[in-house]
Amino acid sequence: MxxxxxxxxxxxxxxxxxxxxxxxxxxxxxxxxxxxxxxxxxxxxxxxxxxxxxxxxxxxxxxxxxxxxxxxxxxxxxxxxxxxxxxxxxxxxxxxxxxxxxxxxxxxxxxxxxxxxxSAGTVEMIPAHAYSSRLQDMIQQLYGSAGLLSFLSVVVEQVRILTGFERVMIYRFDRDGSGMVIAEAKETNLEAYLGLHYPASDIPEPARRLFALSPLRHLPDVDYVPVPLFPDQSPLSDGSPVDLSHSFLRSVSVMYTSYLRNMGVKATLVMPLLKSDKLWGLISCMHHSEPKYLAYEQRFPVELLSRMLSLRIGDLENLDHYAYRTQLIQAYCQLIGEMGRAKNYHDVLFGSKINLLNGINADGAALLENGKVTLLGITPTAYQVGLLAEWLAQQKDAVLVTHCLSYNFQAAGEFSAVASGLLAIRISRVNLTWVMWFRPEVLSETHWAGDPKKPVIIDDEDQESRLQPRTSFALWKETVRGYSHPWLDCEIEHVSKLQQNLHDILAEQTYQLIQLNTELELSNQALNNFVYAASHDLKEPLRGIHNYAELLRLEEDEHLSGQGHQRIETILYLTGRMHHFLEALLEYSHLDHIDQDFQIRSITPLVEEVVDMLKNANPDDCITIDIQPAMPDILCNSTFVKVIFQNLIMNAIKYNAEAVKTIKIGCYTTNGMPVFFVQDNGIGISSEFHEYIFQPFKRLHGHKEYGGGSGVGLALTQKAITQHGGRIWIESGEGKGSTFCFTLTPEHVEERGE
Amino acid sequence: MRPLMIVEDSDEDFEVICWALQKTGCTHPIIRTERAEEALSRLFPGLPQIDRIDQLPCLMLLDLNLPGMNGLQMLKELRQMKQKLSTPIVILSTSDNPLDIAACYRFGAAGYIVKPFKLEQYIEKIRDLTRYWFNTITLPEEKCDE
Known part of the structure; x- marks a missing residue:
């Protein structure tokens, strides 16, 4: 097509x-x-x-x-x-x-x-008198009609009576410029054109523009001989011919007369039907048997009628969809009301009772937000919606309406069964946020007035290879694929209103989020500064207590009883633990003060550096550490990466009771993303604790077991990983050794279904 | 014997430092001031330095966290003065913040010791300190006398 x-x-x-x-x-x-x-x-x-x-x-x-x-x-x-x-x-x-x-x-x-x-008659003949009774009749008839189509069928009948043309049709343009005969009155012996489609090329864009300009075009005789102007030299200084766009007598295109001749038409009268100043359709009168001239007085009432009709078209169309419009307005009010109450508009759009599909004639809907797809009803897959979004991102318009998506976006042919109709509104250009509604394909038979694929014939014999309009107007039946029911104006209006609301909500949310973030950042910083200062200030008196207890032990030992001696030892042990604790706290808060210096680094040398240091610190242990030689280069902060490996390897050594402690460090790839791991043959961690181990100061063992850590190591590790946008998890069971896995890059968002 | 000056506001810390000095066998007389301002006025009482070179401390142990002028400010103050002090200054502080350490060296500290948590380490550090500053510095003087 x-x-x-x-x-x-x-x-x-x-x-x-x-x-x-x-x-x-x-x-x-x-x-x-x-x-x-x-x-x-x-x-x-x-x-x-x-x-x-x-x-x-x-x-x-x-x-x-x-x-x-x-x-x-x-x-x-x-x-x-x-x-x-x-x-x-x-x-x-x-x-x-x-x-x-x-x-x-x-x-x-x-x-x-x-x-x-x-004039047609004598000077006494005044148009209003001659046609007043007919006009009155007509208006009477028009009042009786309900709905647009029945109204138009009255109009064509009346126009035929008023003008005497053998055929009067109303032709409505579609969005793509093609058209369809939606009302017709004709002599019984003529072939019916009602219901026929005409390709956009039949009334091309320049012709449509000219039709919209003048209230009436009349071609009394298709075989007229054009009358030139004298002198043929233009009176305009630049020599260009005078623009006859608005002239009633203007000669018409050769294409047009050939087209009419091919159709067997001898004379025409065409009036535009405008809706909100845009060409909506045409009243087209045709005479087949002979030329037909309609004088000024005879044309006047029909011109008046077409103007009147133009004023009423919007209302009549609305009348047709009155119930549906009301339903849409109700749905809109419900959605907006809910969004006002709910914290998250997303939940409202995809609620179980009230959602995006309420009221509107669509089978599916989708929201695309920051690359995340949420689906509702019958839709293309999340992946396909993603493709669609990429295409939408290239479109200029903030509202996209089509009932033949695959003709605009070829890749949509794959899912034209569920989404031939697409109504999409852009909520945010920055976040690429779109809301979409889908309509399924409706297979239908369209009756074309002639083969729409051959709108013109190129006459090759002519040197200039002049175009000729097609000669065949034989009924051309076509099964139309890739089309849904077209979207109605009231539907577009409905989603446009929603777009405005969502846009406002998003803008407000963004503003609130920025504020919250700023506050959070400030309070985080304040807290960190506090932790740093407090732990620092606590260290001093603590050291004093520890020093004095030691002095007591060293200098006053002979004065102390056995129990007194024991109590001094307890003071020393407790202050020692508190010292460790404060050191860990300082280290944890210190991570925030490290330079955010991210560079592409190769990981293997960093790991080797850490391993050398740890081996030096534990020279007595029998440790085998196997490092994968060529781990990938990653955009990272080397200080953080060292913190991560240091803590993980330290844990692997510490929580290990085997004679030979075996540690394996490496990297594998899942979905294109490198996943690093540190694997040991240690004591393992029972799965019930997996979710707690990354919390600061969470310990699974007594203070005197396994070297008595501060409980901050894994929290530090997690914090350093989070700074990269990555995440850490553990694969382990009690007595089975542990494998800590982590990523150092943000993950692609997963698709989320209904 | 030239004195050793200790600028330390905490009585407890002062006691521990003295204890450690005693343990390492240090016999230098000790001048203690609790505040940096007081230390400055003792060092520069208005007399030409050359006249009392023997009374000038041979080493100063300076705490950073002091009431009023802090240790770092005192270092800066000494730098700006016309009269230059020949006494080496070693910082003795709780802080192990690399920024603090770097700043002290930048403004002329001769050394930096983080106050240890354990007495054992305290003695070790003070021993290192006295060994370095007293023995190596006095040695050439003795040679000169010969």
Whole structure:
């Protein structure tokens, strides 16, 4: 169903508004203000005005219309801006045809364009009178209709009656520019176009732009001969042709007339339907049997109708989805209410009762936040949502709406069954936070008016290889894949409102988090400083007590009883323990004062350094330490790394009752991440204690067993590992030896399911 | 014999230092001041130094954590003075903070001893100290006399 771009670009190249020619059912004069001197005239002027164009050019308007009419026009010119073609006056004209001439004008390129058109009847005939009863009828009918489609079916019927065109259709544009006939009134013998789709190339972007500009386009005869302007040299100083975009008489594109001929159309009348100033659709009238010209008075009521309809489209669409809109508003209010109460919006969006899927017609939803995916309902896998997020990150828009995702993002073809429709809102660009809703694929049969893959034929015989519109309009049935039901405006509105709320919540949370972090940092620092100062100050008197107890023992030994001697020994033992304790506390708080100097270092030499030092400190023990020779290089702080290995190896030596203490140090890789380990054949740790051993001052053994550590070693190790963003864990059982494993890099966040 | 000056506010620490000095056989007379300001005024009583070279301490043991001017400030003060003090100053402190140690050496300390926790170590350190400063310094004088 992809539409080749060749047609669009070729129509872009054909600048239909700069053709410099008009259709033959009126006369165009180009005038210079303020003297109203004619500078260019269409060459058919003699047919309507009885004056050949050569004589008109150079003349002033009063010479043609008389002073009274010219004065009336001047009054209008002062009053009106004339950005669009506007009816100025209707004058009885002294011509053989004894009719009325309607003059309308618009200003462009600093020039005034006047268009002359003959009236259908006599001067007495005023449009409102002629059509007032019909208009009244029509309005009566329109009031009776409920919903957009039934309303439009009344409109097409009424337009057909008003204009006498054999076929009247309402054509609605989709987001991709393709369109569909949603209402039709026609002569019974004609083939029905209702329900047919037309590719975007049928009414390409430049044509859509021109349609939106003018309230009505009329092509009375497909086989008309374009009337050039005289002189053919442009009155503009830069030589470019006068822009006829707003002119009712403007000649149309050759592509357009060929297209109509291929369809068997002889005459057309097209009015745009605008919704909030954007082209929503078209009222398209076609005549098949013969050319059909609709005079100014006859066009007037239908033009009025299309304008009225434009004003009502939004309301009518809303009316169609009234119940659904109410449901969405309720869901929105519930979500917002809950988010106001809850601490964490994440819990609300994925709650069991109230969640992202409340009220909205979607089968699944997902939240992507800091690389973490949370899923709800029927969705692509977390991995696929991650892919989607990468694609979303490249999009400019903060709200992304598509009902054919795989056509926009090819990789989504894999999961088009669950997510052909995607509605995504960006909450934060910095954290790459998106909320998404998914709609499943709906296989449907689309009826195209002709093969949509061949919108144009390139005529190779022609030297310029000119494009020709397709000739076949035979019904083309296509099973459409990769499409979901389209998203409705009220759904987009719903998620946009949520986006605003989530955005506000996130901004507030970020602000609070920054504040909390700052406070926490300050209080942590204060605590550390306190610990450092306190343990330091405690050391002094403690040393005094210890010294004096020793003095007592050394100098007063003969005066002490056996029990007194024992008590002195106890004082010495207790003060000694407290001293150790304070030293450990100092070391623990000292870690925060170490320079945060992180560099790529190779780990093996650092470990060897630590091992040498420890071997020197325990020369009597029989220790075998096996170090893996080439452990990977890691971004780390060498002081911290030494602290880590020193404490782990020290523990491996200390908590080991074997005759030969065997320690193995190495590294393996899981999910691309290096995991270091220190393995021993020591006493092991029963699994029930695994979660406690990293707490500071937590000891599993008596103070006099296994060298009586301070209980801070593993806490120090963990702290040093945390500084790298890594984590530590233990694999051990009682009597089985211990293996301490740790990482020195932050782990990738795991995907979390529903 | 030139005296040994000890600047130490804690009576307990002073007692332990004296005890350790006695244990190592040090016989130098001891001048104690509790505050740094007092030590400065004793060292510079207004007389030209040359006249009382014999009374100047041969070594000063200086505590860091003192009331009023602390040990480090005293070192700085001595540096800025016109009259230079020939007495070597050894710091004797509880602090084992590398920053403190480095600062003391930067401002002219001749040595730094962390006050040990065990008396045994105390005696060892004081013995090292006296051996170094008294024996090696007095030795050349004796040679000169010969």
């Amino acid at each position: 992809t539409i080749t771009n060749v047609d669009l670009s070729s129509c872009d190249r054909e600048q239909v508004h700069l053709v410099g020619a008009i259709q033959p059912h009126g006369v165009l004069l180009v005038l210079a203000e303020p003297e109203l001197r004619i500078v260019q005239a269409s060459t058919n002027s003699a047919d309507f005005l009885d004056v050949p164009c050569e004589r008109l050019v150079g003349q002033c308007l009063d010479g043609l219309l008389g002073e009274e009419n010219t004065a009336a026009i001047r009054t209008q010119l002062v009053k009106k801006e004339l950005a669009n073609a506007t009816h100025l006056i209707s004058v009885p004209f002294l011509s053989s045809q004894n009719g009325v001439v309607h003059i309308s004008g618009n200003r462009i390129n600093g020039l005034l364009l006047l268009e002359f058109e003959l």
